[in-house]
Amino acid sequence: MPTKERILGAAEELFARHGFEGASLRQLTAAAGVNLAAVNYHFGSKDRLIEEVFRRRLDQLNGRRMAALQKIAGEPGTTIEDVLAAFIVPALELSHDGNGSLFMRVLARAFAEHDDTLRKFLSDNYGHVMRQFTAEFARLLPQLSKEELYWRVDLVTGALTHAMSGFGMIQRKSDVPEERHRAQTAEHLIRFAASGLKAP
Amino acid sequence: MPTKERILGAAEELFARHGFEGASLRQLTAAAGVNLAAVNYHFGSKDRLIEEVFRRRLDQLNGRRMAALQKIAGEPGTTIEDVLAAFIVPALELSHDGNGSLFMRVLARAFAEHDDTLRKFLSDNYGHVMRQFTAEFARLLPQLSKEELYWRVDLVTGALTHAMSGFGMIQRKSDVPEERHRAQTAEHLIRFAASGLKAP
DNA sequence: GCAGGAATCAAACGATCGTTTGAGGATACG
DNA sequence: CGTATCCTCAAACGATCGTTTGATTCCTGC
Known part of the structure:
Protein backbone atom coordinates (compact mmCIF):
# COMPACT_ATOMS: atom_id res chain seq x y z
CA MET A 1 0.00 0.00 0.00
CA PRO A 2 1.27 3.48 -0.75
CA THR A 3 2.82 5.35 2.16
CA LYS A 4 0.22 8.11 2.15
CA GLU A 5 -2.63 5.63 2.46
CA ARG A 6 -0.96 3.74 5.28
CA ILE A 7 -0.43 6.99 7.18
CA LEU A 8 -4.05 8.06 6.67
CA GLY A 9 -5.32 4.70 7.89
CA ALA A 10 -3.17 4.67 10.99
CA ALA A 11 -4.01 8.32 11.67
CA GLU A 12 -7.73 7.64 11.52
CA GLU A 13 -7.42 4.82 13.99
CA LEU A 14 -5.17 6.64 16.45
CA PHE A 15 -7.08 9.92 16.25
CA ALA A 16 -10.28 8.01 17.00
CA ARG A 17 -8.65 6.23 19.92
CA HIS A 18 -6.53 8.96 21.50
CA GLY A 19 -7.63 12.26 20.02
CA PHE A 20 -5.76 14.67 17.81
CA GLU A 21 -3.36 15.87 20.47
CA GLY A 22 -3.20 12.51 22.21
CA ALA A 23 -1.91 10.63 19.18
CA SER A 24 1.72 11.47 18.47
CA LEU A 25 3.43 11.28 15.12
CA ARG A 26 5.81 8.70 16.56
CA GLN A 27 3.01 6.32 17.55
CA LEU A 28 1.31 7.05 14.26
CA THR A 29 4.25 6.40 11.97
CA ALA A 30 5.22 3.31 13.94
CA ALA A 31 1.70 1.91 13.55
CA ALA A 32 1.79 2.67 9.85
CA GLY A 33 5.24 1.14 9.46
CA VAL A 34 6.73 4.25 7.90
CA ASN A 35 9.46 6.65 8.85
CA LEU A 36 8.77 9.46 11.28
CA ALA A 37 9.61 12.12 8.72
CA ALA A 38 7.12 10.72 6.21
CA VAL A 39 4.20 12.69 7.64
CA ASN A 40 5.88 16.04 7.20
CA TYR A 41 7.20 15.00 3.80
CA HIS A 42 3.84 13.90 2.40
CA PHE A 43 1.43 16.18 4.24
CA GLY A 44 3.51 19.14 5.37
CA SER A 45 2.44 19.09 9.00
CA LYS A 46 0.32 17.24 11.52
CA ASP A 47 -2.53 19.74 11.12
CA ARG A 48 -2.67 19.19 7.39
CA LEU A 49 -2.69 15.45 8.00
CA ILE A 50 -5.74 15.91 10.23
CA GLU A 51 -7.48 17.81 7.46
CA GLU A 52 -6.70 15.06 4.95
CA MET B 1 -9.81 32.11 47.16
CA PRO B 2 -8.10 28.93 48.31
CA THR B 3 -5.51 27.52 45.96
CA LYS B 4 -7.40 24.28 45.34
CA GLU B 5 -10.51 26.13 44.22
CA ARG B 6 -8.57 28.42 41.91
CA ILE B 7 -6.92 25.42 40.29
CA LEU B 8 -10.23 23.61 39.83
CA GLY B 9 -11.81 26.68 38.25
CA ALA B 10 -8.97 27.24 35.82
CA ALA B 11 -8.82 23.53 35.03
CA GLU B 12 -12.51 23.41 34.16
CA GLU B 13 -12.14 26.31 31.78
CA LEU B 14 -8.99 25.07 30.06
CA PHE B 15 -10.17 21.47 29.82
CA ALA B 16 -13.38 22.72 28.19
CA ARG B 17 -11.43 24.88 25.78
CA HIS B 18 -8.44 22.71 24.89
CA GLY B 19 -9.21 19.19 26.11
CA PHE B 20 -7.52 17.16 28.79
CA GLU B 21 -4.32 16.56 26.89
CA GLY B 22 -4.38 19.93 25.19
CA ALA B 23 -4.38 21.94 28.40
CA SER B 24 -0.99 21.85 30.06
CA LEU B 25 -0.29 22.28 33.75
CA ARG B 26 1.79 25.33 32.94
CA GLN B 27 -1.08 27.11 31.18
CA LEU B 28 -3.40 25.95 33.90
CA THR B 29 -1.37 27.10 36.89
CA ALA B 30 -0.56 30.38 35.17
CA ALA B 31 -4.27 31.02 34.58
CA ALA B 32 -5.03 30.18 38.19
CA GLY B 33 -2.18 32.38 39.43
CA VAL B 34 -0.56 29.60 41.42
CA ASN B 35 2.78 27.84 41.29
CA LEU B 36 3.34 25.02 38.82
CA ALA B 37 4.00 22.51 41.60
CA ALA B 38 0.71 23.28 43.33
CA VAL B 39 -1.25 20.81 41.20
CA ASN B 40 0.90 17.87 42.16
CA TYR B 41 1.02 19.02 45.78
CA HIS B 42 -2.74 19.37 46.20
CA PHE B 43 -4.04 16.71 43.83
CA GLY B 44 -1.16 14.28 43.36
CA SER B 45 -1.22 14.24 39.57
CA LYS B 46 -2.95 15.70 36.54
CA ASP B 47 -5.20 12.65 36.23
CA ARG B 48 -6.45 13.03 39.78
CA LEU B 49 -7.09 16.71 39.09
CA ILE B 50 -9.25 15.70 36.13
CA GLU B 51 -11.25 13.39 38.38
CA GLU B 52 -11.74 16.16 40.93
C1' DG C 1 23.48 2.96 -18.03
C1' DC C 2 23.21 7.04 -16.20
C1' DA C 3 21.25 11.47 -14.64
C1' DG C 4 17.78 13.44 -11.57
C1' DG C 5 13.81 13.90 -9.05
C1' DA C 6 11.04 11.26 -5.49
C1' DA C 7 11.06 8.90 -1.42
C1' DT C 8 13.02 7.03 2.80
C1' DC C 9 16.04 7.02 6.52
C1' DA C 10 18.60 7.93 11.15
C1' DA C 11 19.68 11.66 13.74
C1' DA C 12 19.18 15.82 15.84
C1' DC C 13 16.69 20.42 16.74
C1' DG C 14 14.47 23.39 20.25
C1' DA C 15 10.28 23.42 22.74
C1' DT C 16 7.18 21.69 25.96
C1' DC C 17 5.31 18.05 28.69
C1' DG C 18 4.16 16.03 33.80
C1' DT C 19 6.59 15.43 37.80
C1' DT C 20 10.08 15.93 41.58
C1' DT C 21 13.21 18.29 44.55
C1' DG C 22 14.83 21.02 48.32
C1' DA C 23 15.00 25.36 50.19
C1' DG C 24 12.26 28.98 52.08
C1' DG C 25 7.91 31.43 53.85
C1' DA C 26 3.67 31.44 56.46
C1' DT C 27 0.98 30.20 60.31
C1' DA C 28 -0.54 28.13 64.55
C1' DC C 29 0.45 26.10 69.06
C1' DG C 30 3.45 24.92 73.08
C1' DC D 1 10.57 32.43 71.42
C1' DG D 2 10.86 28.06 69.27
C1' DT D 3 9.23 24.59 66.50
C1' DA D 4 6.31 21.84 63.80
C1' DT D 5 3.17 21.76 59.92
C1' DC D 6 1.26 23.35 55.92
C1' DC D 7 2.16 25.59 51.84
C1' DT D 8 4.67 28.05 48.05
C1' DC D 9 8.40 28.79 45.18
C1' DA D 10 12.23 28.57 41.47
C1' DA D 11 14.73 25.21 39.38
C1' DA D 12 15.66 21.13 37.41
C1' DC D 13 14.49 16.16 36.00
C1' DG D 14 13.95 12.90 32.09
C1' DA D 15 10.68 12.07 28.57
C1' DT D 16 8.24 13.22 24.58
C1' DC D 17 6.49 16.45 21.35
C1' DG D 18 6.35 18.32 16.06
C1' DT D 19 9.59 19.53 12.84
C1' DT D 20 13.97 19.86 10.11
C1' DT D 21 18.20 18.32 8.12
C1' DG D 22 21.33 15.97 5.10
C1' DA D 23 22.73 11.73 3.52
C1' DT D 24 21.15 7.61 1.16
C1' DT D 25 18.24 4.66 -1.58
C1' DC D 26 14.70 3.98 -5.06
C1' DC D 27 12.76 4.59 -9.37
C1' DT D 28 11.82 6.65 -13.74
C1' DG D 29 12.84 8.72 -18.42
C1' DC D 30 16.09 9.45 -21.74
Whole structure:
Protein backbone atom coordinates (compact mmCIF):
# COMPACT_ATOMS: atom_id res chain seq x y z
CA MET A 1 0.00 0.00 0.00
CA PRO A 2 1.27 3.48 -0.75
CA THR A 3 2.82 5.35 2.16
CA LYS A 4 0.22 8.11 2.15
CA GLU A 5 -2.63 5.63 2.46
CA ARG A 6 -0.96 3.74 5.28
CA ILE A 7 -0.43 6.99 7.18
CA LEU A 8 -4.05 8.06 6.67
CA GLY A 9 -5.32 4.70 7.89
CA ALA A 10 -3.17 4.67 10.99
CA ALA A 11 -4.01 8.32 11.67
CA GLU A 12 -7.73 7.64 11.52
CA GLU A 13 -7.42 4.82 13.99
CA LEU A 14 -5.17 6.64 16.45
CA PHE A 15 -7.08 9.92 16.25
CA ALA A 16 -10.28 8.01 17.00
CA ARG A 17 -8.65 6.23 19.92
CA HIS A 18 -6.53 8.96 21.50
CA GLY A 19 -7.63 12.26 20.02
CA PHE A 20 -5.76 14.67 17.81
CA GLU A 21 -3.36 15.87 20.47
CA GLY A 22 -3.20 12.51 22.21
CA ALA A 23 -1.91 10.63 19.18
CA SER A 24 1.72 11.47 18.47
CA LEU A 25 3.43 11.28 15.12
CA ARG A 26 5.81 8.70 16.56
CA GLN A 27 3.01 6.32 17.55
CA LEU A 28 1.31 7.05 14.26
CA THR A 29 4.25 6.40 11.97
CA ALA A 30 5.22 3.31 13.94
CA ALA A 31 1.70 1.91 13.55
CA ALA A 32 1.79 2.67 9.85
CA GLY A 33 5.24 1.14 9.46
CA VAL A 34 6.73 4.25 7.90
CA ASN A 35 9.46 6.65 8.85
CA LEU A 36 8.77 9.46 11.28
CA ALA A 37 9.61 12.12 8.72
CA ALA A 38 7.12 10.72 6.21
CA VAL A 39 4.20 12.69 7.64
CA ASN A 40 5.88 16.04 7.20
CA TYR A 41 7.20 15.00 3.80
CA HIS A 42 3.84 13.90 2.40
CA PHE A 43 1.43 16.18 4.24
CA GLY A 44 3.51 19.14 5.37
CA SER A 45 2.44 19.09 9.00
CA LYS A 46 0.32 17.24 11.52
CA ASP A 47 -2.53 19.74 11.12
CA ARG A 48 -2.67 19.19 7.39
CA LEU A 49 -2.69 15.45 8.00
CA ILE A 50 -5.74 15.91 10.23
CA GLU A 51 -7.48 17.81 7.46
CA GLU A 52 -6.70 15.06 4.95
CA VAL A 53 -8.17 12.44 7.28
CA PHE A 54 -11.40 14.41 7.21
CA ARG A 55 -11.32 15.18 3.53
CA ARG A 56 -10.86 11.59 2.43
CA ARG A 57 -13.98 10.35 4.21
CA LEU A 58 -16.18 13.42 4.11
CA ASP A 59 -15.89 13.82 0.35
CA GLN A 60 -17.26 10.32 -0.05
CA LEU A 61 -19.81 10.56 2.76
CA ASN A 62 -21.28 13.90 1.79
CA GLY A 63 -21.21 13.00 -1.87
CA ARG A 64 -23.48 10.06 -1.18
CA ARG A 65 -25.66 12.14 1.11
CA MET A 66 -26.15 14.82 -1.50
CA ALA A 67 -26.86 12.26 -4.22
CA ALA A 68 -29.50 10.63 -2.07
CA LEU A 69 -31.03 13.98 -1.20
CA GLN A 70 -31.17 15.18 -4.81
CA LYS A 71 -33.36 12.21 -5.70
CA ILE A 72 -36.09 13.22 -3.26
CA ALA A 73 -35.73 16.94 -2.59
CA GLY A 74 -38.77 18.92 -3.63
CA GLU A 75 -40.73 15.86 -4.70
CA PRO A 76 -44.36 15.76 -3.59
CA GLY A 77 -44.25 12.28 -2.03
CA THR A 78 -41.12 12.81 0.04
CA THR A 79 -41.38 12.25 3.80
CA ILE A 80 -39.27 13.25 6.79
CA GLU A 81 -38.20 9.65 7.00
CA ASP A 82 -36.90 9.76 3.43
CA VAL A 83 -34.74 12.78 4.14
CA LEU A 84 -33.40 11.25 7.34
CA ALA A 85 -32.57 8.09 5.44
CA ALA A 86 -30.62 10.11 2.88
CA PHE A 87 -28.61 11.55 5.75
CA ILE A 88 -28.16 8.45 7.89
CA VAL A 89 -27.79 5.51 5.52
CA PRO A 90 -24.59 6.77 3.85
CA ALA A 91 -23.03 7.22 7.29
CA LEU A 92 -23.95 3.69 8.30
CA GLU A 93 -22.56 2.34 5.05
CA LEU A 94 -19.32 4.15 5.80
CA SER A 95 -19.34 2.72 9.30
CA HIS A 96 -19.39 -0.82 8.02
CA ASP A 97 -17.04 -0.35 5.12
CA GLY A 98 -13.34 -0.75 5.73
CA ASN A 99 -12.31 0.93 8.95
CA GLY A 100 -14.86 3.65 8.35
CA SER A 101 -16.53 3.13 11.70
CA LEU A 102 -13.49 4.68 13.32
CA PHE A 103 -14.10 7.79 11.30
CA MET A 104 -17.41 8.49 12.98
CA ARG A 105 -15.53 8.58 16.26
CA VAL A 106 -13.04 11.01 14.77
CA LEU A 107 -15.98 13.13 13.70
CA ALA A 108 -17.45 13.02 17.18
CA ARG A 109 -14.13 14.26 18.52
CA ALA A 110 -14.13 17.09 16.05
CA PHE A 111 -17.50 18.15 17.43
CA ALA A 112 -16.19 18.06 20.99
CA GLU A 113 -13.13 20.09 20.03
CA HIS A 114 -14.07 23.71 19.88
CA ASP A 115 -10.95 24.38 17.87
CA ASP A 116 -11.71 27.28 15.55
CA THR A 117 -9.41 26.20 12.73
CA LEU A 118 -11.01 22.79 12.51
CA ARG A 119 -14.52 24.21 12.79
CA LYS A 120 -13.86 26.65 9.99
CA PHE A 121 -12.43 23.93 7.78
CA LEU A 122 -15.50 21.76 8.27
CA SER A 123 -17.89 24.66 7.82
CA ASP A 124 -16.18 25.95 4.68
CA ASN A 125 -15.96 22.58 2.99
CA TYR A 126 -19.13 20.81 4.06
CA GLY A 127 -21.48 23.42 5.47
CA HIS A 128 -23.55 23.43 2.30
CA VAL A 129 -24.62 19.84 2.93
CA MET A 130 -26.25 20.65 6.26
CA ARG A 131 -27.87 23.72 4.71
CA GLN A 132 -29.42 21.65 1.93
CA PHE A 133 -30.81 19.09 4.35
CA THR A 134 -32.12 21.82 6.63
CA ALA A 135 -33.86 23.47 3.67
CA GLU A 136 -35.63 20.23 2.82
CA PHE A 137 -36.69 19.73 6.43
CA ALA A 138 -38.04 23.27 6.37
CA ARG A 139 -40.16 22.42 3.33
CA LEU A 140 -41.61 19.33 5.03
CA LEU A 141 -42.17 21.01 8.39
CA PRO A 142 -43.68 24.36 7.41
CA GLN A 143 -45.40 24.80 10.76
CA LEU A 144 -42.04 25.16 12.55
CA SER A 145 -40.46 28.56 13.08
CA LYS A 146 -36.92 28.94 11.84
CA GLU A 147 -35.67 28.87 15.41
CA GLU A 148 -37.61 25.70 16.25
CA LEU A 149 -36.31 24.01 13.14
CA TYR A 150 -32.67 24.82 13.86
CA TRP A 151 -33.10 23.54 17.38
CA ARG A 152 -34.49 20.23 16.25
CA VAL A 153 -32.01 19.68 13.44
CA ASP A 154 -29.24 20.37 15.92
CA LEU A 155 -30.65 17.87 18.39
CA VAL A 156 -30.95 15.25 15.66
CA THR A 157 -27.32 15.88 14.70
CA GLY A 158 -26.23 15.40 18.29
CA ALA A 159 -28.17 12.18 18.73
CA LEU A 160 -26.88 10.65 15.52
CA THR A 161 -23.27 11.66 16.07
CA HIS A 162 -23.39 10.25 19.56
CA ALA A 163 -24.94 7.00 18.43
CA MET A 164 -22.79 6.49 15.36
CA SER A 165 -19.54 7.28 17.13
CA GLY A 166 -19.92 3.88 18.71
CA PHE A 167 -21.11 4.93 22.11
CA GLY A 168 -24.50 3.43 21.91
CA MET A 169 -25.97 0.06 21.03
CA ILE A 170 -24.65 0.13 17.54
CA GLN A 171 -22.47 -2.96 18.06
CA ARG A 172 -23.75 -5.82 16.04
CA LYS A 173 -24.53 -9.07 17.83
CA SER A 174 -22.65 -11.97 16.33
CA ASP A 175 -25.80 -13.83 15.28
CA VAL A 176 -27.17 -10.96 13.20
CA PRO A 177 -25.93 -10.56 9.64
CA GLU A 178 -24.29 -7.23 9.02
CA GLU A 179 -26.69 -6.01 6.40
CA ARG A 180 -29.68 -6.82 8.55
CA HIS A 181 -28.08 -5.08 11.52
CA ARG A 182 -27.44 -1.99 9.46
CA ALA A 183 -31.06 -1.87 8.36
CA GLN A 184 -32.25 -2.26 11.96
CA THR A 185 -29.92 0.49 13.13
CA ALA A 186 -31.17 2.82 10.42
CA GLU A 187 -34.73 2.05 11.44
CA HIS A 188 -34.07 2.90 15.07
CA LEU A 189 -32.33 6.14 14.27
CA ILE A 190 -34.86 7.27 11.69
CA ARG A 191 -37.89 6.46 13.80
CA PHE A 192 -36.49 8.36 16.78
CA ALA A 193 -35.30 11.36 14.80
CA ALA A 194 -38.49 11.63 12.72
CA SER A 195 -40.62 11.58 15.83
CA GLY A 196 -38.46 14.25 17.47
CA LEU A 197 -38.63 16.47 14.41
CA LYS A 198 -42.39 16.11 14.16
CA ALA A 199 -43.02 16.84 17.84
CA PRO A 200 -46.19 18.91 18.35
CA MET B 1 -9.81 32.11 47.16
CA PRO B 2 -8.10 28.93 48.31
CA THR B 3 -5.51 27.52 45.96
CA LYS B 4 -7.40 24.28 45.34
CA GLU B 5 -10.51 26.13 44.22
CA ARG B 6 -8.57 28.42 41.91
CA ILE B 7 -6.92 25.42 40.29
CA LEU B 8 -10.23 23.61 39.83
CA GLY B 9 -11.81 26.68 38.25
CA ALA B 10 -8.97 27.24 35.82
CA ALA B 11 -8.82 23.53 35.03
CA GLU B 12 -12.51 23.41 34.16
CA GLU B 13 -12.14 26.31 31.78
CA LEU B 14 -8.99 25.07 30.06
CA PHE B 15 -10.17 21.47 29.82
CA ALA B 16 -13.38 22.72 28.19
CA ARG B 17 -11.43 24.88 25.78
CA HIS B 18 -8.44 22.71 24.89
CA GLY B 19 -9.21 19.19 26.11
CA PHE B 20 -7.52 17.16 28.79
CA GLU B 21 -4.32 16.56 26.89
CA GLY B 22 -4.38 19.93 25.19
CA ALA B 23 -4.38 21.94 28.40
CA SER B 24 -0.99 21.85 30.06
CA LEU B 25 -0.29 22.28 33.75
CA ARG B 26 1.79 25.33 32.94
CA GLN B 27 -1.08 27.11 31.18
CA LEU B 28 -3.40 25.95 33.90
CA THR B 29 -1.37 27.10 36.89
CA ALA B 30 -0.56 30.38 35.17
CA ALA B 31 -4.27 31.02 34.58
CA ALA B 32 -5.03 30.18 38.19
CA GLY B 33 -2.18 32.38 39.43
CA VAL B 34 -0.56 29.60 41.42
CA ASN B 35 2.78 27.84 41.29
CA LEU B 36 3.34 25.02 38.82
CA ALA B 37 4.00 22.51 41.60
CA ALA B 38 0.71 23.28 43.33
CA VAL B 39 -1.25 20.81 41.20
CA ASN B 40 0.90 17.87 42.16
CA TYR B 41 1.02 19.02 45.78
CA HIS B 42 -2.74 19.37 46.20
CA PHE B 43 -4.04 16.71 43.83
CA GLY B 44 -1.16 14.28 43.36
CA SER B 45 -1.22 14.24 39.57
CA LYS B 46 -2.95 15.70 36.54
CA ASP B 47 -5.20 12.65 36.23
CA ARG B 48 -6.45 13.03 39.78
CA LEU B 49 -7.09 16.71 39.09
CA ILE B 50 -9.25 15.70 36.13
CA GLU B 51 -11.25 13.39 38.38
CA GLU B 52 -11.74 16.16 40.93
CA VAL B 53 -13.04 18.49 38.24
CA PHE B 54 -15.70 15.90 37.47
CA ARG B 55 -16.46 15.03 41.06
CA ARG B 56 -17.07 18.61 42.16
CA ARG B 57 -19.77 19.25 39.55
CA LEU B 58 -21.23 15.79 39.14
CA ASP B 59 -21.89 15.32 42.85
CA GLN B 60 -24.00 18.45 42.76
CA LEU B 61 -25.62 17.79 39.38
CA ASN B 62 -26.56 14.19 40.00
CA GLY B 63 -27.65 14.96 43.55
CA ARG B 64 -30.21 17.40 42.16
CA ARG B 65 -31.22 14.99 39.43
CA MET B 66 -31.82 12.17 41.89
CA ALA B 67 -33.74 14.45 44.27
CA ALA B 68 -36.00 15.56 41.44
CA LEU B 69 -36.50 11.99 40.27
CA GLN B 70 -37.35 10.68 43.74
CA LYS B 71 -40.27 13.10 43.94
CA ILE B 72 -41.98 11.62 40.89
CA ALA B 73 -40.66 8.08 40.42
CA GLY B 74 -43.38 5.49 40.68
CA GLU B 75 -46.15 8.05 41.11
CA PRO B 76 -49.29 7.41 39.07
CA GLY B 77 -49.53 10.89 37.51
CA THR B 78 -45.91 11.08 36.34
CA THR B 79 -45.28 11.69 32.64
CA ILE B 80 -42.28 11.24 30.36
CA GLU B 81 -41.97 15.00 30.34
CA ASP B 82 -41.68 15.05 34.13
CA VAL B 83 -38.83 12.56 34.11
CA LEU B 84 -37.03 14.43 31.36
CA ALA B 85 -37.42 17.66 33.32
CA ALA B 86 -35.85 16.00 36.36
CA PHE B 87 -32.89 15.10 34.16
CA ILE B 88 -32.54 18.28 32.15
CA VAL B 89 -33.44 21.17 34.44
CA PRO B 90 -30.60 20.54 36.96
CA ALA B 91 -28.13 20.52 34.06
CA LEU B 92 -29.46 23.81 32.74
CA GLU B 93 -29.30 25.33 36.21
CA LEU B 94 -25.69 24.26 36.43
CA SER B 95 -25.05 25.75 33.00
CA HIS B 96 -26.16 29.16 34.13
CA ASP B 97 -24.63 29.11 37.58
CA GLY B 98 -21.07 30.32 37.98
CA ASN B 99 -18.91 28.95 35.19
CA GLY B 100 -20.89 25.74 35.18
CA SER B 101 -21.68 26.01 31.50
CA LEU B 102 -18.08 25.17 30.78
CA PHE B 103 -18.52 21.94 32.63
CA MET B 104 -21.06 20.63 30.15
CA ARG B 105 -18.39 21.03 27.49
CA VAL B 106 -15.95 19.13 29.66
CA LEU B 107 -18.55 16.40 29.95
CA ALA B 108 -19.03 16.32 26.19
CA ARG B 109 -15.29 15.85 25.84
CA ALA B 110 -15.37 13.00 28.29
CA PHE B 111 -17.94 11.31 26.06
CA ALA B 112 -15.78 11.78 23.00
CA GLU B 113 -12.74 10.40 24.80
CA HIS B 114 -12.91 6.67 24.74
CA ASP B 115 -10.37 6.58 27.54
CA ASP B 116 -11.09 3.51 29.65
CA THR B 117 -9.90 4.96 32.96
CA LEU B 118 -12.18 7.95 32.65
CA ARG B 119 -15.09 5.84 31.46
CA LYS B 120 -14.72 3.51 34.40
CA PHE B 121 -14.53 6.39 36.85
CA LEU B 122 -17.74 7.91 35.50
CA SER B 123 -19.51 4.56 35.36
CA ASP B 124 -18.47 3.55 38.89
CA ASN B 125 -19.42 6.82 40.49
CA TYR B 126 -22.47 7.95 38.57
CA GLY B 127 -23.77 4.96 36.63
CA HIS B 128 -26.56 4.42 39.15
CA VAL B 129 -28.15 7.73 38.16
CA MET B 130 -28.62 6.70 34.55
CA ARG B 131 -29.91 3.31 35.68
CA GLN B 132 -32.55 4.93 37.89
CA PHE B 133 -33.74 7.20 35.12
CA THR B 134 -33.80 4.35 32.66
CA ALA B 135 -35.87 2.29 35.07
CA GLU B 136 -38.43 5.07 35.33
CA PHE B 137 -38.58 5.44 31.57
CA ALA B 138 -39.14 1.70 31.36
CA ARG B 139 -42.12 2.00 33.69
CA LEU B 140 -43.67 4.76 31.60
CA LEU B 141 -42.96 3.10 28.25
CA PRO B 142 -43.95 -0.52 28.89
CA GLN B 143 -44.59 -1.18 25.21
CA LEU B 144 -40.88 -0.80 24.39
CA SER B 145 -38.56 -3.78 24.41
CA LYS B 146 -35.47 -3.46 26.56
CA GLU B 147 -33.38 -3.01 23.44
CA GLU B 148 -35.62 -0.31 22.03
CA LEU B 149 -35.57 1.54 25.34
CA TYR B 150 -31.77 1.51 25.62
CA TRP B 151 -31.52 2.78 22.07
CA ARG B 152 -33.82 5.68 22.70
CA VAL B 153 -32.33 6.66 26.06
CA ASP B 154 -28.93 6.64 24.44
CA LEU B 155 -30.12 8.86 21.61
CA VAL B 156 -31.67 11.27 24.09
CA THR B 157 -28.40 11.40 26.01
CA GLY B 158 -26.51 12.20 22.84
CA ALA B 159 -28.90 14.95 21.80
CA LEU B 160 -28.83 16.62 25.20
CA THR B 161 -25.08 16.40 25.65
CA HIS B 162 -24.57 17.87 22.21
CA ALA B 163 -27.00 20.70 22.81
CA MET B 164 -25.90 21.53 26.33
CA SER B 165 -22.21 21.50 25.51
CA GLY B 166 -22.85 24.80 23.80
CA PHE B 167 -22.85 23.61 20.24
CA GLY B 168 -26.39 24.39 19.44
CA MET B 169 -28.74 27.31 19.79
CA ILE B 170 -28.38 27.44 23.54
CA GLN B 171 -26.85 30.91 23.50
CA ARG B 172 -29.17 33.41 25.03
CA LYS B 173 -30.11 36.46 23.01
CA SER B 174 -29.32 39.65 24.89
CA ASP B 175 -32.94 40.80 25.02
CA VAL B 176 -34.23 37.65 26.72
CA PRO B 177 -33.91 37.39 30.50
CA GLU B 178 -31.84 34.46 31.62
CA GLU B 179 -34.56 32.68 33.55
CA ARG B 180 -36.96 32.92 30.63
CA HIS B 181 -34.30 31.64 28.25
CA ARG B 182 -33.60 28.70 30.50
CA ALA B 183 -37.29 27.79 30.60
CA GLN B 184 -37.51 28.02 26.80
CA THR B 185 -34.44 25.85 26.38
CA ALA B 186 -35.86 23.24 28.74
CA GLU B 187 -39.10 23.27 26.76
CA HIS B 188 -37.33 22.68 23.47
CA LEU B 189 -35.22 19.86 24.81
CA ILE B 190 -38.07 18.16 26.65
CA ARG B 191 -40.53 18.38 23.77
CA PHE B 192 -38.03 16.90 21.33
CA ALA B 193 -36.82 14.15 23.65
CA ALA B 194 -40.29 13.16 24.81
CA SER B 195 -41.50 12.87 21.25
CA GLY B 196 -38.47 10.76 20.32
CA LEU B 197 -38.97 8.45 23.28
CA LYS B 198 -42.67 8.01 22.52
CA ALA B 199 -42.12 7.28 18.83
CA PRO B 200 -44.53 4.62 17.54
C1' DG C 1 23.48 2.96 -18.03
C1' DC C 2 23.21 7.04 -16.20
C1' DA C 3 21.25 11.47 -14.64
C1' DG C 4 17.78 13.44 -11.57
C1' DG C 5 13.81 13.90 -9.05
C1' DA C 6 11.04 11.26 -5.49
C1' DA C 7 11.06 8.90 -1.42
C1' DT C 8 13.02 7.03 2.80
C1' DC C 9 16.04 7.02 6.52
C1' DA C 10 18.60 7.93 11.15
C1' DA C 11 19.68 11.66 13.74
C1' DA C 12 19.18 15.82 15.84
C1' DC C 13 16.69 20.42 16.74
C1' DG C 14 14.47 23.39 20.25
C1' DA C 15 10.28 23.42 22.74
C1' DT C 16 7.18 21.69 25.96
C1' DC C 17 5.31 18.05 28.69
C1' DG C 18 4.16 16.03 33.80
C1' DT C 19 6.59 15.43 37.80
C1' DT C 20 10.08 15.93 41.58
C1' DT C 21 13.21 18.29 44.55
C1' DG C 22 14.83 21.02 48.32
C1' DA C 23 15.00 25.36 50.19
C1' DG C 24 12.26 28.98 52.08
C1' DG C 25 7.91 31.43 53.85
C1' DA C 26 3.67 31.44 56.46
C1' DT C 27 0.98 30.20 60.31
C1' DA C 28 -0.54 28.13 64.55
C1' DC C 29 0.45 26.10 69.06
C1' DG C 30 3.45 24.92 73.08
C1' DC D 1 10.57 32.43 71.42
C1' DG D 2 10.86 28.06 69.27
C1' DT D 3 9.23 24.59 66.50
C1' DA D 4 6.31 21.84 63.80
C1' DT D 5 3.17 21.76 59.92
C1' DC D 6 1.26 23.35 55.92
C1' DC D 7 2.16 25.59 51.84
C1' DT D 8 4.67 28.05 48.05
C1' DC D 9 8.40 28.79 45.18
C1' DA D 10 12.23 28.57 41.47
C1' DA D 11 14.73 25.21 39.38
C1' DA D 12 15.66 21.13 37.41
C1' DC D 13 14.49 16.16 36.00
C1' DG D 14 13.95 12.90 32.09
C1' DA D 15 10.68 12.07 28.57
C1' DT D 16 8.24 13.22 24.58
C1' DC D 17 6.49 16.45 21.35
C1' DG D 18 6.35 18.32 16.06
C1' DT D 19 9.59 19.53 12.84
C1' DT D 20 13.97 19.86 10.11
C1' DT D 21 18.20 18.32 8.12
C1' DG D 22 21.33 15.97 5.10
C1' DA D 23 22.73 11.73 3.52
C1' DT D 24 21.15 7.61 1.16
C1' DT D 25 18.24 4.66 -1.58
C1' DC D 26 14.70 3.98 -5.06
C1' DC D 27 12.76 4.59 -9.37
C1' DT D 28 11.82 6.65 -13.74
C1' DG D 29 12.84 8.72 -18.42
C1' DC D 30 16.09 9.45 -21.74
